[in-house]
Amino acid sequence: MDVEQLSILNLLQLASPALPVGAYSYSEGIETLVEWGAIADAKSLQHWLERELHFGAIRIExxxxxxxxxxxxxxNLTDLNYWNSWLSAARETEELRNSSWQMGRSLVRLLLELEPQLESIFNAVGHSANYAIAFGVAAHCWQIPQDAAVLGYLHSWATNLVTAGIKLIPLGQTAGQQILINLQAHIVDATAKILVLTDDELSSCSWGLSLASMAHETQYTRLFRS
Structure with a gap:
């Protein structure tokens, strides 16, 4: 099989909504923002996702x-352990940290069933692998080019949150697909910048996400876990 074609198929599998990691159960504060009226239609949902791509915590992930x-x-498994701990400490709220850990555990469990040779790597990760860390390990194992892995990670994130918005606002499926098309240039631009981020540039402006996530912890009725 052609190596490039195989890497594309591997990326499609890793970034697929069908990947059993539970991403569908998280809205990353969008449920709260819809209740507050800050997100009320396709335009405001798209604007929120655009700002997150350029300035938010998803860049750090x-x-x-x-x-x-x-x-x-x-x-360098020492670095792998370090960055996993760093990301855990950088999570803004308990809900966001727990969602990252839960999805990470699910992906690690799946990968160890599919690729048992990764056990020593995940043992070195330490306590509760974050989803982004497990995704990066899988991308390397499956020979997915680094830029394609970041594109896939961001597109998977956007797809999940657009799906949450479709349910919460609510929106039609066509509107959701239009948002994803409109986000493509932003995903490509964000990927280019993320690939060259130095360690000293690992920062984000995510106070809106933090406030929405903290409020969601005590929201009276909820469809999502974050």
Missing amino acids: AAMVVRAYNAVAVG
């Missing part, structure tokens, strides 16, 4: 995909 990928590539 995707940067951790890159660092996990690089650590595995050179066999």
